[in-house]
Amino acid sequence: MKTNDIFNLNRFGRYFVSDFRNCTANYWLSMLLISLMGVVIYIGTVLMGLAFTGEWGGPDKTFRVFTFGVSMFVLMTTMPVKCYGKVTEKRFGTSWLMIPASTFEKVLSMVLMTIFVAPLISGGIYLACDAFLCAVDKTCGAAIIPSLKELYQFFISSSFATEGDIEQFPAIAHFVKEISNPWLYVDDVIGISLWFLAGAVVFKSGKTAKTILAFFAFSMIISIAATPFMSTYFKEFAMRMTAMDSAEAVDRLFNLGIMRHAALFDTINDTVANLLLLACIFFRIKTLKH
Amino acid sequence: MISIKNLGFSYGEGIVLKDITMTLEEGRIYGLLGENGVGKTTLLTLLSGLKDPKAGSIEIDGHTPYKREPSLLSEIYYLCDEVAEVNMKAIDYAVNYGRFWEKFNLDKFVEIMGVLENDINQKMNRMSFGQLKKTYISFALACNTRYIFMDEPTNGLDIPSKAQFRKAVMKYTREDSTLLISTHQVRDLENIIDPIIILDKQDVLLNASIEEISKKLHFDYSSEKREGALYSEMIPGANVQVSLNTEEEESKVNIEALFNTVHMHKELIKGLFS
Numbered sequence: 001m002k003t004n005d006i007f008n009l010n011r012f013g014r015y016f017v018s019d020f021r022n023c024t025a026n027y028w029l030s031m032l033l034i035s036l037m038g039v040v041i042y043i044g045t046v047l048m049g050l051a052f053t054g055e056w057g058g059p060d061k062t063f064r065v066f067t068f069g070v071s072m073f074v075l076m077t078t079m080p081v082k083c084y085g086k087v088t089e090k091r092f093g094t095s096w097l098m099i100p101a102s103t104f105e106k107v108l109s110m111v112l113m114t115i116f117v118a119p120l121i122s123g124g125i126y127l128a129c130d131a132f133l134c135a136v137d138k139t140c141g142a143a144i145i146p147s148l149k150e151l152y153q154f155f156i157s158s159s160f161a162t163e164g165d166i167e168q169f170p171a172i173a174h175f176v177k178e179i180s181n182p183w184l185y186v187d188d189v190i191g192i193s194l195w196f197l198a199g200a201v202v203f204k205s206g207k208t209a210k211t212i213l214a215f216f217a218f219s220m221i222i223s224i225a226a227t228p229f230m231s232t233y234f235k236e237f238a239m240r241m242t243a244m245d246s247a248e249a250v251d252r253l254f255n256l257g258i259m260r261h262a263a264l265f266d267t268i269n270d271t272v273a274n275l276l277l278l279a280c281i282f283f284r285i286k287t288l289k290h
Numbered sequence: 291m292i293s294i295k296n297l298g299f300s301y302g303e304g305i306v307l308k309d310i311t312m313t314l315e316e317g318r319i320y321g322l323l324g325e326n327g328v329g330k331t332t333l334l335t336l337l338s339g340l341k342d343p344k345a346g347s348i349e350i351d352g353h354t355p356y357k358r359e360p361s362l363l364s365e366i367y368y369l370c371d372e373v374a375e376v377n378m379k380a381i382d383y384a385v386n387y388g389r390f391w392e393k394f395n396l397d398k399f400v401e402i403m404g405v406l407e408n409d410i411n412q413k414m415n416r417m418s419f420g421q422l423k424k425t426y427i428s429f430a431l432a433c434n435t436r437y438i439f440m441d442e443p444t445n446g447l448d449i450p451s452k453a454q455f456r457k458a459v460m461k462y463t464r465e466d467s468t469l470l471i472s473t474h475q476v477r478d479l480e481n482i483i484d485p486i487i488i489l490d491k492q493d494v495l496l497n498a499s500i501e502e503i504s505k506k507l508h509f510d511y512s513s514e515k516r517e518g519a520l521y522s523e524m525i526p527g528a529n530v531q532v533s534l535n536t537e538e539e540e541s542k543v544n545i546e547a548l549f550n551t552v553h554m555h556k557e558l559i560k561g562l563f564s
Contacts, residue, residue: 002359002361004360005359005361008360011360011390014390015390018386018387018390021378021382022376022378025376025377025378026377086374090370090372091370091372091373091375092374094335094340094370094372095370095373095374097339097340098338098340098363098366098367098368099387099390100360100361100363100390101360101363103358287342289335289340289341289342
């Protein structure tokens with residue numbers, strides 16, 4: 001096979017634009033609804049407040065952060081099925097497979113669209129609307145955008161370690177640092193998108209339900225496989241937890257490196273799983289028959 | 291040129307195509323005929339690279355279709371019998387997807403849509419099945435590919451549209467293009483298909499041009515009963531009788547009668563045209 005038949009930048013550019021148009025035509029309404037979910041929830045909360053307490057008040061920041069996360073999750077789970085699920089149907093799949101672009105270009109485009117383009121556009125609209133609402137209504141507190149760093153830290157630290165905790169037990173700061181690598185979370189987010197994209201192109205029916213089942217089955221297998229490696233650490237961790245009567249004991253506990261190893265295992269596991277998912281999507285498209 | 295060698299395909303245990311060998315030359319409009327389930331659609335999908343042959347090989351200009359290389363895909367258009375209702379206007383669809391076929395001509399698409407009396411500004415998911423089919427036919431011809439494979443293209447078309455379809459195929463097909471049209475509606479395509487391929491279960495019964503057929507078989511439309519006729523059928527106003535053309539008489543091939551003759555005398559016809 002000639003290189004030009006595997007990847008050609010011009011052709012990929014044309015295909016990507018065409019894919020974007022096609023995806024927009026199929027999914028724009030759902031995407032708009034998801035992107036405006038913050039506005040819908042805000043209006044709903046204000047109206048409920050006015051109706052029941054007679055006071056003006058929108059949702060607080062924590063709730064808005066939560067709904068933002070939920071909206072992005074809904075986007076990641078529904079977009080691949082809506083945009084690419086039809087490739088397994090004869091009517092749509094046939095003409096799609098016959099488009100003169102290589103399998104690699106088609107897969108690359110769908111992966112980029114799923115893990116970057118759709119979340120960035122939808123997330124961008126969501127955050128812009130949130131910022132606009134907070135600029136107009138001062139009762140909403142801070143917008144989510146400047147709090148993204150805070151949001152990140154919320155997930156990795158403040159939910160289980162306050163500044164007081166860190167002052168009292170310096171090892172916790174070390175522990176937090178060990179699990180502060182953003183890639184630990186980014187690869188999970190990419191993984192969710194890839195699972196649903198793989199489900200959309202692999203399963204012919206019941207795509208979402210079968211994807212969730214496959215995900216749980218895969219997670220169970222990984223957990224069982226990981227048990228021998230992780231059990232030594234967990235046993236040690238559990239033993240030391242029972243004797244955690246001083247700052248030194250806590251320090252020793254966290255210096256075990258259990259979180260560092262767990263984080264490393266999680267990163268390797270997610271990276272391998274994501275590579276497997278990419279390979280699965282590629283070979284599915286490569287061997288798709290109608 | 292399309293070269294098919296010892297092609298075999300099966301769905302599980304059920305063999306559909308077995309040891310099929312033939313060559314399709316450029317600049318011809320082949321009619322692919324056969325009873326239901328003999329593998330017409332399967333053959334078209336194999337040629338389009340939508341299926342992988344279980345045995346034998348297919349080569350199109352030196353390429354293997356199942357590899358789906360863009361350089362070959364840009365020379366093929368496959369019009370499936372079930373067409374997709376895309377959420378786009380016909381013209382937007384043509385602009386969006388036409389750019390992948392190097393020789394696609396948007397003006398030609400608009401012109402053919404006009405010939406087929408179809409609205410380019412209508413959304414494809416709001417079209418009737420016939421309108422949708424006409425949009426895809428227009429697109430297929432506007433792609434200007436070397437190979438066009440059509441599966442039951444006249445299904446869903448009304449009577450005037452069938453005539454418009456014939457006109458469009460004759461007028462807008464590239465001279466060096468090879469068309470392979472599978473159909474049950476032989477009367478819709480009677481004057482445009484040549485050569486004719488008749489598939490049987492796991493076999494090719496006939497692959498011959500109209501000229502060859504009329505040299506070897508005689509089609510008699512008189513009401514007089516001919517001795518030794520291989521097939522005879524009442525048609526409005528007369529009979530059609532098919533017999534061996536021993537006296538080298540000229541006659542117009544009736545494809546429906548030919549099809550029935552071939553099915554009644556498989557071995558004889560195979561021997562006659564081999």
